[in-house]
Amino acid sequence: MKPEARIAACSGSFDPVTYGHLDIFGRAAQLYDEVWVAVFHNASKNALFSVEERVELLRETTADIPNVRIASFQGLVVDFCKEHGAGVLVRGVRAASDFDYELQMAQMNYGLRGIETVFIPTNPLYSFLSSSMVKDVVKWGGDISPYVPEFVQSRLIERLRQE
DSSP, X not given: OOGGGGEEEEEEOOXXXXXXXXXXXXXXXXXXXXXXXXXEOOTTSOOSSOHHHHHHHHHHHTTTOTTEEEEEEXXXXXXXXXXXXXXXXXXXXXXXXXXXXHXXXXXXXXXXXXXXXXXXXXXXXXXXXXXHHHHHHHHTTOOOTTTSOHHHHHHHHHHHHHO
């Protein structure tokens, strides 16, 4: 086994992090020695939280998983993987429609830098959950406590009340 195969990366915007994300990180952390959560900086997206805030939220919510590391990146995720010694990308898949897109990305990432992708099916409790949906529920005054940690919920409510 290649040494970098013991290190994995999970990438995304995580705006904000949800229990669905945390479930995938925790499960990946059981499979790999080290898991890098890579927060993607995409200037073309109108994010609710800055990259620095998302990194902070992730550090707070993953503090109990000792082999998870948080960092941000801009550019290709395969370059992030190479820089951090990750030989595997872990991706959560909620539905068949996710798989179609993720398979194309996995094939491209393998072609670019030989980075393997491992798909983890989402826990059925979170199969419908997305960061966008959580933000919408907060905007309309709904209860998101089953979907995000209390720390994230507080920050979301605070941020959306400012708008």
